[in-house]
Amino acid sequence: MSHTADAGAEAAQDPAPDAEKGKRKAVSEGKRAERKLGLLLCAPAALVMIAVTGYPIFYSLWLSLQRYDLRFPDQREFIGLENYITVLTNSYWWTSFGVTSLITVVSVVIELVLGMALALIMHRTIVARGLVRTVALIPYGIVTVVAAFSWRYAWTKDTGYLAALLAPESDLLTQRVPALAIITLAEVWKTVPFMALLLMAGLALVPDDLLKAASMDGASAWQRFTKVMIPVMKPAILVALLFRTLDAFRIFDNIFVLTNGAQQTGSVSMQTYNNLIKGLNLGIGSTMSVLIFLAVAVIAFIFIKVFGTSAPGSDNGGKR
Amino acid sequence: MAEIVLDKVTKRYPDGALAVSDVDITIADGEFIILVGPSGCGKSTTLNMIAGLEDITTGELRIDGQRVNERAPKDRDIAMVFQSYALYPHMSVRENMAFPLRLAKVDKDTVTKKVEEAARILDLGQHLDRKPGNLSGGQRQRVAMGRAIVRDPKAFLMDEPLSNLDAKLRVQMRTSVSKLQRRLGTTTVYVTHDQTEAMTLGDRVVVMRGGLVQQIGSPQFLYEQPKNLFVAGFIGSPSMNFVPGSLENGQLSTPLGAFPLTDRIRSLVESANAPREVVVGLRPEHFEDAALLDDSAKASGGAFTATVDVLESMGSDKFAYFTVDGDTATSAELDELAADLGSTDSSDSGSQLVTRLSAASAAAEGASLEVWFDSDKIQIFDPQDGRNLTLES
Numbered sequence: 001m002s003h004t005a006d007a008g009a010e011a012a013q014d015p016a017p018d019a020e021k022g023k024r025k026a027v028s029e030g031k032r033a034e035r036k037l038g039l040l041l042c043a044p045a046a047l048v049m050i051a052v053t054g055y056p057i058f059y060s061l062w063l064s065l066q067r068y069d070l071r072f073p074d075q076r077e078f079i080g081l082e083n084y085i086t087v088l089t090n091s092y093w094w095t096s097f098g099v100t101s102l103i104t105v106v107s108v109v110i111e112l113v114l115g116m117a118l119a120l121i122m123h124r125t126i127v128a129r130g131l132v133r134t135v136a137l138i139p140y141g142i143v144t145v146v147a148a149f150s151w152r153y154a155w156t157k158d159t160g161y162l163a164a165l166l167a168p169e170s171d172l173l174t175q176r177v178p179a180l181a182i183i184t185l186a187e188v189w190k191t192v193p194f195m196a197l198l199l200m201a202g203l204a205l206v207p208d209d210l211l212k213a214a215s216m217d218g219a220s221a222w223q224r225f226t227k228v229m230i231p232v233m234k235p236a237i238l239v240a241l242l243f244r245t246l247d248a249f250r251i252f253d254n255i256f257v258l259t260n261g262a263q264q265t266g267s268v269s270m271q272t273y274n275n276l277i278k279g280l281n282l283g284i285g286s287t288m289s290v291l292i293f294l295a296v297a298v299i300a301f302i303f304i305k306v307f308g309t310s311a312p313g314s315d316n317g318g319k320r
Numbered sequence: 321m322a323e324i325v326l327d328k329v330t331k332r333y334p335d336g337a338l339a340v341s342d343v344d345i346t347i348a349d350g351e352f353i354i355l356v357g358p359s360g361c362g363k364s365t366t367l368n369m370i371a372g373l374e375d376i377t378t379g380e381l382r383i384d385g386q387r388v389n390e391r392a393p394k395d396r397d398i399a400m401v402f403q404s405y406a407l408y409p410h411m412s413v414r415e416n417m418a419f420p421l422r423l424a425k426v427d428k429d430t431v432t433k434k435v436e437e438a439a440r441i442l443d444l445g446q447h448l449d450r451k452p453g454n455l456s457g458g459q460r461q462r463v464a465m466g467r468a469i470v471r472d473p474k475a476f477l478m479d480e481p482l483s484n485l486d487a488k489l490r491v492q493m494r495t496s497v498s499k500l501q502r503r504l505g506t507t508t509v510y511v512t513h514d515q516t517e518a519m520t521l522g523d524r525v526v527v528m529r530g531g532l533v534q535q536i537g538s539p540q541f542l543y544e545q546p547k548n549l550f551v552a553g554f555i556g557s558p559s560m561n562f563v564p565g566s567l568e569n570g571q572l573s574t575p576l577g578a579f580p581l582t583d584r585i586r587s588l589v590e591s592a593n594a595p596r597e598v599v600v601g602l603r604p605e606h607f608e609d610a611a612l613l614d615d616s617a618k619a620s621g622g623a624f625t626a627t628v629d630v631l632e633s634m635g636s637d638k639f640a641y642f643t644v645d646g647d648t649a650t651s652a653e654l655d656e657l658a659a660d661l662g663s664t665d666s667s668d669s670g671s672q673l674v675t676r677l678s679a680a681s682a683a684a685e686g687a688s689l690e691v692w693f694d695s696d697k698i699q700i701f702d703p704q705d706g707r708n709l710t711l712e713s
Contacts, residue, residue, distance in 0.1 A: 212373050213406035217420035217467070218394040227419075231410040 115195025202236025354522035575646030607675035
């Protein structure tokens with residue numbers, strides 16, 4: 001990316017010296033060849049990227065602008081933004097959008113807190129370090145669908161051990177709020193280790209001397225954590241949050257297995273699946289996937305803006 | 321301000337390694353004391369125990385008469401300057417210096433006043449709103465000092481605060497640290513591996529080796545009356561020359577020739593019950609170009625003739641390096657000193673000598689020179705236990 005930008009900027013400056021001196025031209029020719037080589041070397045990767053991500057994105061964008069229902073293929077026509085109006089004025093869409101946002105925010109917050117605790121434990125562990133870390137990572141290693149099924153069996157009325165233990169009288173997976181809580185729990189259980197792993201990398205960035213200095217300066221353990229550790233590892237925290245938020249917003253498998261979207265527990269990805277695969281409505285389905293793509297892009301944009309402005313040392317104006 | 325007492329303080333790690341053993345130091349109120357020694361001698365561990373960053377295994381640490389072994393660092397009211405400076409990268413210089421005050425819940429106006437005062441003393445006024453990442457090494461070092469002084473602590477602890485600076489800045493900062501300490505009059509414990517820093521900064525110097533205190537005293541005292549071979553070799557730059565010697569009937573035979581002991585040294589050696597084989601130490605400045613001395617002066621010492629290997633003219637005086645044939649002095653302490661300096665065993669061909677001659681000397685590289693030395697200034701050591709046999713009690 002930056003290479004192309006540089007090339008553009010330099011090419012714009014080139015003509016003037018070229019006209020003035022022949023000698024400069026030779027230098028810039030060499031540079032140009034190097035730039036060309038650089039672009040050529042990037043080309044294969046760029047082509048692969050375009051083929052596997054660019055093409056599907058633009059194809060679904062194209063589909064989203066059409067009335068295209070496989071049950072009525074004759075009615076296919078270009079209708080502009082009408083699909084978007086249909087989706088965005090539909091209460092089902094907004095319900096699942098609300099459900100998705102709720103699951104995202106709640107699960108990511110819980111994951112951050114638990115992940116940080118786990119990271120601190122793993123960071124401070126002296127005995128059996130490898131064992132502790134391996135054990136902590138087990139949930140992340142289990143296939144999500146498998147884990148989701150085991151959660152479902154555990155919470156099924158009459159047969160599940162968790163259901164029998166906590167609510168023997170009622171079927172929690174068939175009620176909206178408890179079902180959402182169980183979905184969030186399954187999500188949190190699965191991804192806390194991942195969060196912890198990312199945060200542990202951040203913890204390694206905090207020099208020991210800094211914490212010693214803080215305790216000499218009179219900081220309690222909690223103050224050392226909030227005033228020194230967290231600000232110093234902020235970039236790592238933000239990266240972890242960004243990854244997890246993007247992931248959580250696209251939640252599908254846990255819901256699919258646990259409730260299949262019943263009792264208004266479906267996420268936007270569930271809605272898209274229902275319209276696109278079950279309903280065979282390619283137009284509406286594609287519109288929804290484009291909207292999810294946009295939502296994810298907005299989340300990423302916000303994070304990168306925040307991330308970009310608050311990383312320590314990024315304000316290096318007037319560096320000596 | 322406070323008196324700090326280390327009473328038989330010992331640090332033993334869980335794996336059984338003994339880092340510091342039975343350290344007894346009484347640091348007077350307002351004193352500037354230096355802990356010096358080669359790496360691994362336990363000086364930083366001792367400092368960390370005073371700070372509270374490491375537990376004391378046995379013994380007692382008292383600040384102002386109160387036992388503080390069990391107190392957390394924050395409750396000891398002492399400030400520390402780290403080798404890495406340990407500045408908070410996300411805070412400006414101002415916030416860094418205000419941090420300890422803010423934690424102590426000092427009111428805002430006082431914080432501002434104290435930070436500006438410290439910034440004025442340390443000449444940091446124009447950098448207050450910058451982040452540490454944008455400062456030079458010397459400026460960061462001063463911020464670290466500033467963070468320590470704003471609090472008016474009972475004592476300063478400094479862990480090699482100047483060793484990350486370049487040579488010139490180090491000399492400059494050394495002077496400012498010394499001035500600052502005198503101005504504030506705060507008890508200061510300063511750790512360094514650099515004997516020059518130790519000699520120039522401290523009121524008293526504690527020389528450590530292998531977790532044991534070797535000797536405590538003023539820089540001049542350590543220089544003139546080193547208790548053992550290790551202190552003699554560690555203190556002084558260029559360091560003391562050592563040659564093997566044997567004592568017989570008041571005569572000392574060395575690779576530099578045989579000469580009679582002076583009466584003063586003879587009585588000291590006799591009362592110290594010296595063995596026959598000894599190590600003789602001579603400071604570089606106790607040599608002189610024999611050609612510059614008259615006969616009466618020459619009579620009070622020994623002389624030898626050797627070829628000048630290297631000559632360094634410093635302007636004010638000249639350093640001449642010689643290799644003297646014969647055996648070299650050997651002892652465990654000398655080996656350790658050599659290892660610390662990173663010198664692979666000097667050479668088999670003879671003892672290396674460094675001499676400081678006056679600028680008027682006509683010495684030239686490759687030419688032979690008659691060199692005189694003051695036989696009353698020699699120090700004699702026992703090669704077995706390293707003790708100084710010429711120590712005046």
